[in-house]
Amino acid sequence: MALIRDFAVQLAQMLLVLALAPALTGLVRKVKARLLRRRGPPLFQPYRDLLRLLRKEAVLAENASWLFRVAPYLIVSATWVAAALIPTFATGLMFSWSADLIAIIALLASARFFLALAGMDVGTSFGGIGSSREVMIASLAEPAMIVIVFTLALIAGSTQLSTIAGFLGSPEVGLRVSLGLALIALIIVALSENARIPIDNPATHLELTMVHEAMVLEYSGRHLALIELASMLKLLLYVSLIACLFVPWGLAPPEGSFAAYFAGALAYLAKLAVAGILLAVFETAIAKMRVFRVPQFLGAALMLGLLGMLLRFVSGGF
Amino acid sequence: MPVEIALYCVAALLATSVLGVATSRSPAGTPLVYGICLAASAIALVSALAQLLAGGATDSTLVLPLGLPWLGSHFRIDALAAFFLVVVNLGGGAASLFALGYGRHETVPHRVLPFYPAFLAGMNLVVLADDAFTFLLCWEFMSLSSWALVMAHHRDPENRRAGYIYLLMASFGTLALVLAFGLLAGPDGGYGFAAIRASAHPATMIAALVLVLVLLGAGSKAGLVPLHVWLPLAHPAAPSHVSALMSGVMTKVAVYGFIRIIFDLLGEPSWWSSMIVLALAGITTVLGVLYALMQHDLKRLLAYHTVENIGIIFIGLGLALAFRTNGMEWAAALAFTAALFHVFNHSLFKSLLFFGAGAVLNSTGERDMERLGGLIHRMPLASFAFLVGCVAISALPPLNGFVSEWLTFQAILLSPELPQWGLKILIPVVGALLALSAALAGACFVKAFGVTFLGRPRSKHAEKALETDNFSLAAMFLLAALCLLAGILPGFVIDALAPVAQSLVDGHMPAQSTLSWLAIIPVSESRSSYDGMLVFVFIALSALLSVYAIHRLASHKLRRAPAWDCGFPDPSPLTQYTASSFAQPIRRVFGTVVFRARERVEMPPPGDPSPAVLHVTLHDPVWDWFYAPVAFAVGFAAERLNHLQFLTIRRYLMLVFVLLILLLLVAAIWL
Numbered sequence: 007m008a009l010i011r012d013f014a015v016q017l018a019q020m021l022l023v024l025a026l027a028p029a030l031t032g033l034v035r036k037v038k039a040r041l042l043r044r045r046g047p048p049l050f051q052p053y054r055d056l057l058r059l060l061r062k063e064a065v066l067a068e069n070a071s072w073l074f075r076v077a078p079y080l081i082v083s084a085t086w087v088a089a090a091l092i093p094t095f096a097t098g099l100m101f102s103w104s105a106d107l108i109a110i111i112a113l114l115a116s117a118r119f120f121l122a123l124a125g126m127d128v129g130t131s132f133g134g135i136g137s138s139r140e141v142m143i144a145s146l147a148e149p150a151m152i153v154i155v156f157t158l159a160l161i162a163g164s165t166q167l168s169t170i171a172g173f174l175g176s177p178e179v180g181l182r183v184s185l186g187l188a189l190i191a192l193i194i195v196a197l198s199e200n201a202r203i204p205i206d207n208p209a210t211h212l213e214l215t216m217v218h219e220a221m222v223l224e225y226s227g228r229h230l231a232l233i234e235l236a237s238m239l240k241l242l243l244y245v246s247l248i249a250c251l252f253v254p255w256g257l258a259p260p261e262g263s264f265a266a267y268f269a270g271a272l273a274y275l276a277k278l279a280v281a282g283i284l285l286a287v288f289e290t291a292i293a294k295m296r297v298f299r300v301p302q303f304l305g306a307a308l309m310l311g312l313l314g315m316l317l318r319f320v321s322g323g324f
Numbered sequence: 325m326p327v328e329i330a331l332y333c334v335a336a337l338l339a340t341s342v343l344g345v346a347t348s349r350s351p352a353g354t355p356l357v358y359g360i361c362l363a364a365s366a367i368a369l370v371s372a373l374a375q376l377l378a379g380g381a382t383d384s385t386l387v388l389p390l391g392l393p394w395l396g397s398h399f400r401i402d403a404l405a406a407f408f409l410v411v412v413n414l415g416g417g418a419a420s421l422f423a424l425g426y427g428r429h430e431t432v433p434h435r436v437l438p439f440y441p442a443f444l445a446g447m448n449l450v451v452l453a454d455d456a457f458t459f460l461l462c463w464e465f466m467s468l469s470s471w472a473l474v475m476a477h478h479r480d481p482e483n484r485r486a487g488y489i490y491l492l493m494a495s496f497g498t499l500a501l502v503l504a505f506g507l508l509a510g511p512d513g514g515y516g517f518a519a520i521r522a523s524a525h526p527a528t529m530i531a532a533l534v535l536v537l538v539l540l541g542a543g544s545k546a547g548l549v550p551l552h553v554w555l556p557l558a559h560p561a562a563p564s565h566v567s568a569l570m571s572g573v574m575t576k577v578a579v580y581g582f583i584r585i586i587f588d589l590l591g592e593p594s595w596w597s598s599m600i601v602l603a604l605a606g607i608t609t610v611l612g613v614l615y616a617l618m619q620h621d622l623k624r625l626l627a628y629h630t631v632e633n634i635g636i637i638f639i640g641l642g643l644a645l646a647f648r649t650n651g652m653e654w655a656a657a658l659a660f661t662a663a664l665f666h667v668f669n670h671s672l673f674k675s676l677l678f679f680g681a682g683a684v685l686n687s688t689g690e691r692d693m694e695r696l697g698g699l700i701h702r703m704p705l706a707s708f709a710f711l712v713g714c715v716a717i718s719a720l721p722p723l724n725g726f727v728s729e730w731l732t733f734q735a736i737l738l739s740p741e742l743p744q745w746g747l748k749i750l751i752p753v754v755g756a757l758l759a760l761s762a763a764l765a766g767a768c769f770v771k772a773f774g775v776t777f778l779g780r781p782r783s784k785h786a787e788k789a790l791e792t793d794n795f796s797l798a799a800m801f802l803l804a805a806l807c808l809l810a811g812i813l814p815g816f817v818i819d820a821l822a823p824v825a826q827s828l829v830d831g832h833m834p835a836q837s838t839l840s841w842l843a844i845i846p847v848s849e850s851r852s853s854y855d856g857m858l859v860f861v862f863i864a865l866s867a868l869l870s871v872y873a874i875h876r877l878a879s880h881k882l883r884r885a886p887a888w889d890c891g892f893p894d895p896s897p898l899t900q901y902t903a904s905s906f907a908q909p910i911r912r913v914f915g916t917v918v919f920r921a922r923e924r925v926e927m928p929p930p931g932d933p934s935p936a937v938l939h940v941t942l943h944d945p946v947w948d949w950f951y952a953p954v955a956f957a958v959g960f961a962a963e964r965l966n967h968l969q970f971l972t973i974r975r976y977l978m979l980v981f982v983l984l985i986l987l988l989l990v991a992a993i994w995l
Contacts, residue, residue, distance in 0.1 A: 060874070063881030067888070069780060071700045073711075079874075083866035087859065104843065104855035104862070108733055109721055113859070115766055116720040122770045126901065129697065129779030130889035134901020137774065141767035142909035145760070152733070152759035156752070159737050165852040224888055228878040232870065301913040312756050319740050319748045 008261075012100035015267070019099060020090040022271075023246070027089075027238040028052035030245065030282050037286035052238065056231050064227030067128040077124035078225070078232035084117040085236045089243040093250045095270035097168045098260030106165040107155045111148065114199070114243075117236065118144055125221030136220030139297060143205065143217065146304035147198045150191055153311035157188045158251065160318040167250070168260075175254035187314035189252050194307035196244040198300070200237070203289040205300055208237075217297075242278075245285075249277040326375045327384040327401045330409060330452055333368040337361065337445035344437035354427045357437045358420045361444060365417035368448065372409035375401060379823050391457050398454035398516055403823040404588070407664065408451045408580040411671045414806075415573035416444045418799045422679050423565040425795030429686050435476040436563055443469040443569065447577050456505040456515040460498065463581070467494040467545075470574060473566045474558045486557035493544050493554040500541035501581070504534050508589055517589060525591030535597045538585045539604065545578035547631045548638065549608040550946040555631060556615070560623035560691070564682025567623060571630045572675035576667050579637055586645070587660075587828045595649045595744050601642035602747075606754040609635030609761040611946075614918055617768050617910055618942060620693050620903035622681045625772055626674065629717070632761055633670045636732065637663050639754055643735045644829055646747050653831030655738045658846050660825050661818055661833050662731035668817065669724045669810060673716040676803040680710035683792035683800070684776060688785040693775045693903040695783040702789040707777045709800035714769040716807040719762045722860035724810035727844070729762060730854055734846050764910070771906045780897040812856040815844050904940070911940075919943055 032049045039046025066074070088110045091102055105113065118140065125137035159165045161184065162173040173179065198205040201218035210216045222233050250257060256273025258266040295303060340360045347353035375384070383402045391397040401409065423440070430436055446466030453459040471494065475487040507530055508520050526534065544551035559570045586593065612631030619625040640663025647656035683706045684699060685691055700707040716723040736755040742748060781787040791797075810817055815836030822832035836844045843855040887893045915921035919942040926937045971979075 060878040063879055063883055065883050065885050065888075068884050068886055069698065069701070071778065072704075073700060073778065079867045079870050080863070082870055083863050086866050086870075087862045090862075101858060101862070103849065103853045104841070104858040105721070106852050106854060108730055109726070109854050109859065112719065112721050112726055112730075113863075115718075115763070116715070119715065119718060119720055119766055119770060123774055123778060126770070126774035126906075127700075127778045128887045128889075129897065129900045130887050130893065131899050131901065132890055134779075134906060137770060138901060138906045139909055141770050142913060145763040145767050145910060146913070148763035148766075149756060149759035152762075153756050156733075156737065156755060159852075160740060164850055165734070165737065166850065169850050223890060227881075228874050231878070232874070297909070298912060308756070312752065315752045315755075316749070319752050 009100075012098055015096050015098060016090070016100040019094055019096070020086070022094060023089040023239060023242055024086065026278065027235065027242040028056060030242050030278055031238045033279065033282040034241075034286045034289075037283050038290055041286060041290045052234075056235060059226075059231035059234070060228050062227045064229055067130075067224050070128055070224070073120075074124050074127040074224075075229065077120040077127075078229045078236070080120050081117045081124075082232045082236040082239070084113050084120075085239045085243065088113040088117075089239050089246070091167065092243060092246045093168060093171050093257060094246050095256075095274040096258035096260075096262060096267055097171050097250075098258070098262065099168060102168045103166060107158070107167050107170070108152065108165055110167070111151050111155065114240065115144070115148060117240075121221055121233075124225075128224045130224065132220045132223050136217055136223070139217045140221060143198055143300060143304065146301055146308060147195045150304060150308040150311050151195050151199075153308060153315055154188045154191050154195065157184050157311060157314040157318055160315065161185065171250045171254050171257060172259075174251055175257060184314035184317045185252075187310045187317075189248075191307040191310040191314070192248060192251075194303065194310075196248065198304055200241045200244060202285065204292050204295045204303070207294050245278060245281040246274075249274070249281065253277060326371045326406070327386045327399050327452065329371040330368050330401065330448060331386065331399060333364040334445045334448050334452070336364045337441040337448070340364070340441040341438050341445070344439075344441060345434075348434035348437040353437055354430070354433055355424060357441060358423045358427055361441050362417055362420035362424070365413040365420060365444065369410060369413035369417055372401070372406045372413060376403065376406040376410060376820055376823070379403075385454065391455075391461070392515070395455055395457060395515055397458045398518075399452045399458070400454035400517070401452065403827050404580070404583060405451050407668075407821065407824050408576065409448065411576050411668060412444075412447045412451060412573055415569060415576075415671050415675050416447070418675055418679075418803055419565040419569045419573075420444075421802070422568070422682070422796050422799035425793035426563075426565055426679075426682055426686060428793075430563060432476055435478075436473060436566070439469045439472040439476075440566065443473060443566070446470075447569075447573060450577050451580055454517045456509065456517070456520070459517075459581075460502060460505065463501065464494075464498055466574065466577065467498065470558075470562070470566070470570055474562045476563060476566075477561070480561075482557075483561040486554070486561040490554045490558040493551065497541045497544040497551075500537045500544070504537035504541060504585065507534050507537070508585070517584075520589045528594050531590055531593045532597050534590055535586060535593050535600065538582055539600065542578045542582040542585070543604070543638075546575045546582070546634045546638075547578075547608075547612075548604055548634060549611045549631065550950045552608070552612070552631045553946060553951060556619075556624050556627040559627035559630070560621065564623070564678055564685060567627070567682070568675040568678035571627055571678060572671045575630060575634055576671055579634070579641075579667055582638075583641065583828065586641075587648075592649060593645065595646060596746060598642050598645035598649065599746055599750055601638055601645060602750055602754050605635045605638035605642050606757040607635075608632070608638065610757050610764070611918070613761045613764040613768055614910075614914055617764060617771065617907050618915065618919065621691050622684065622693050622696075622772065622776055623678070623691050625693075625768070626677050626681060629765070629768060630670075630674060632765060633666065633674070633717075635761070636729065636758065637666050637670070639663075639758060640666060640732050640735065642754075643732075643739065643751070646739070646742060646751075647735075648829050650742055650744075652738075652741065653829055654833075654847075655735065655741075656829040657825040657831040657833050658731065658738065659735035660829050661821050662728055662735055664821050664824060665731060665814070665817060666728035669716070669728050669807070672803050672806050672810065673713045673725060676709060676713040676800055676807065677717065679796060679800045679803070680706060680713060683796050684789075686796075687789040687792055688783075690783065690785050693772070696776045696781070696786045697779045697897065697900065698777070698781040698786060699789055700777040703777075703791050705797050706792050706800065707773075709797070709804045710777065711773060712804040712807055714773045716811070718766040718769045720766070722808075722811050722856045722863065724807050724814070727811060727814040727854070727856060729758070731846060732758065734852055737852075738847070767910060771903060775901070775903045775906060779900050782897050782900070782902075812860045813842060814854075814856055815839060815842055818844060915942065918945060920945075
């Protein structure tokens with residue numbers, strides 16, 4: 007019985023992240039538009055966009071290889087698996103032990119690896135510029151993320167996400183300096199990983215500053231739909247990650263009742279909405295950086311994470 | 325019994341070496357020599373694997389009446405030696421299989437065939453040796469036979485320089501090892517490993533000195549920064565199957581030498597000696613991958629990347645040393661297993677990648693990535709195998725490279741329990757360096773694969789490339805399959821390593837292969853677990869699900885059209901990103917500090933139609949700060965001592981007399 011319930015929770019989680027991801031992106035776009043005194047597209051526009059893309063014919067560049075066609079499937083599946091392993095409304099996920107937080111980050115790195123390769127496949131200058139800058143950003147964001155994981159793992163005594171979330175939700179944690187440093191660093195990493203302002207502009211085209219959009223420039227039709235879906239999933243993933251680590255209230259415990267799951271789902275929706283609005287406000291309030299200012303910004307995240315980790319090594323009290 | 329089998333295989337290899345001399349000029353020589361090497365490696369591999377899987381409990385020993393008359397030549401296979409024999413012979417067998425195809429294109433077979441089996445035999449013998457004399461003799465034999473292979477294409481002045489530097493560093497390394505063994509054996513001179521193990525452990529300072537000497541000796545062979553300088557020159561200079569052996573296997577023999585002396589013979593070094601290892605290893609990982617990112621020669625990029633992986637292995641070994649001196653055997657076992665797992669993994673994917681580079685070299689005649697590109701269309705199978713190697717070496721799940729790095733991270737997370745402050749501060753920094761190098765490795769292999777195999781061909785040779793031969797493909801796919809297997813079934817590898825860890829750090833990781841769902845749990849379930857099998861299945865299932873959904877829901881129409889490129893596609897392949905331009909952002913972020921990278925654009929004056937030129941200058945910090953002063957000092961001293969050549973006999977006699985008096989004085993004061 008318990009097995010069936012855990013499986014049902016895991017399945018619900020997998021479908022939930024897939025269903026909610028476009029809505030979160032839609033919310034961010036809508037709020038941003040409203041803040042700029044535009045009406046903005048409706049909340050459900052991303053779903054329509056995806057369906058429209060699916061129905062269109064795919065145009066492939068003449069010298070695109072099999073890698074170019076396979077990469078979207080790999081990217082979307084790696085991101086989806088990672089997103090499905092992060093507790094959203096309940097911690098008792100059936101397979102949460104199969105990959106810990108380090109493995110989840112590595113799964114995202116796999117997705118990025120193939121995305122960067124796909125950017126180089128056609129052999130255009132824009133694809134190269136995107137891939138080259140993406141790996142430069144990743145080479146700083148990824149170690150920052152690992153260092154943040156170290157900090158959290160040292161506090162909770164585990165790299166298992168369910169255990170960390172459970173521990174951080176318990177009353178014995180309280181406010182800690184290292185947690186605060188980790189939160190700031192994690193937000194910086196999340197902004198850069200999702201190609202948001204001030205690192206990259208998700209709405210940009212036809213300018214030399216774009217990174218993510220430059221890599222996927224040659225994609226169209228169903229392939230583009232998959233890539234778009236993967237980046238929406240990734241945004242949802244990072245919001246869920248921050249939510250389950252730093253605002254773990256309302257998460258249903260492993261042996262929860264139906265009411266607890268329902269409350270958890272409602273709390274999760276509320277967290278998503280708040281995070282989406284905050285992201286939109288932040289993006290509207292700040293300008294995009296020059297590409298070579300980004301390393302300093304991300305280096306700050308790396309140093310904050312390292313500081314938090316060193317504090318944990320020095321004393322258990324921080 | 326296994327030691328006899330191994331020695332018979334070595335004898336067969338040595339005989340093949342002689343055969344290689346005899347048949348090298350005939351066309352039948354190549355398949356004959358590599359075929360026998362393949363068979364001998366396979367037999368040695370099976371025998372060593374059988375002993376390792378049997379738990380390695382029984383050591384198999386043999387004394388031959390060779391070598392020093394009062395000592396003889398001792399040979400022994402214990403669990404550690406069995407594991408390294410597996411690594412050596414797996415790599416050797418794969419390289420021989422690859423060479424069955426690749427070797428046919430060799431222009432100077434008479435310079436490769438005699439030395440190749442000797443090189444294989446030398447590596448086996450180092451692992452088998454059980455006394456200091458045999459060990460050093462075989463070590464030197466291995467160095468010299470590989471030097472001969474590096475010099476195979478000696479007409480190229482760059483290769484001659486590589487060979488010269490390699491010979492210099494190899495002799496220096498052996499000298500350090502001779503001194504280390506001298507200190508270990510003590511004044512009584514017990515050179516058998518059993519005698520060294522049984523003798524009283526040396527004092528703290530002597531132990532630290534031995535550690536430093538072994539770091540110099542084995543570390544220079546393995547490629548620890550700053551002793552790595554010969555490695556990126558020598559490894560690419562050799563024929564590709566030999567490069568694979570040197571990078572994938574010979575560096576592991578050096579790691580074996582380090583483990584054998586430090587973990588087995590030395591006893592208990594003090595805790596701060598692990599700090600030396602950890603600090604060097606941390607610097608090695610990051611510098612290695614940064615060097616690799618700056619390269620545009622495919623084989624040199626791979627060679628520099630070996631330096632990074634050696635750093636990862638030594639991080640694991642340093643952690644194991646730190647844990648062991650503090651009596652945390654279970655944590656030491658985790659770190660040690662992680663290091664050995666990475667030894668195994670690196671021997672797989674680095675050999676695979678060098679085979680790929682060899683295949684590219686064979687079909688295009690180019691090693692320079694700036695003149696390659698688009699090979700995925702012309703060499704689909706070889707490029708697929710190379711891609712698997714790239715994913716594995718970039719530590720991406722579900723392949724094997726990720727598992728060993730994950731285990732290393734788990735070991736780092738156990739280190740707050742260490743009592744010493746020095747280690748508490750150093751280990752988080754090393755952890756951050758490891759994370760940085762993992763991310764940079766991903767960037768490095770996006771570059772290596774993206775520039776070489778993707779995009780449009782940048783030269784005529786790349787345009788006319790052909791798929792490589794079946795033997796080469798078989799070797800590459802064998803290693804690629806092993807990379808996947810070790811990644812999704814890591815529990816079996818960890819269990820096979822348990823007897824090795826048990827014998828050297830007095831502890832082993834909990835049994836993994838009996839766990840449900842084939843997961844691995846290094847410490848406890850609530851702490852951390854990873855399941856490569858399930859992750860692989862999940863990715864495969866969700867990919868299949870999305871393929872199915874797309875197939876059912878989406879349009880099937882597909883049209884080929886010119887590239888879009890924001891509306892400005894340029895037909896010239898020169899407008900693509902090259903290896904240097906791909907690395908430019910990273911060069912600006914890291915290189916300005918580490919390599920003092922400077923970029924200068926020379927614009928022609930208005931009206932002058934000549935193209936603008938971009939100059940990039942890089943300084944190698946290790947050459948500048950380490951070798952240049954040494955070379956200067958040697959040159960300076962030689963210049964001064966030159967005068968001594970032209971003295972009269974009277975003055976020479978006086979010199980002898982003064983020296984004698986001085987030595988007598990020293991002896992009088994000392995005793």
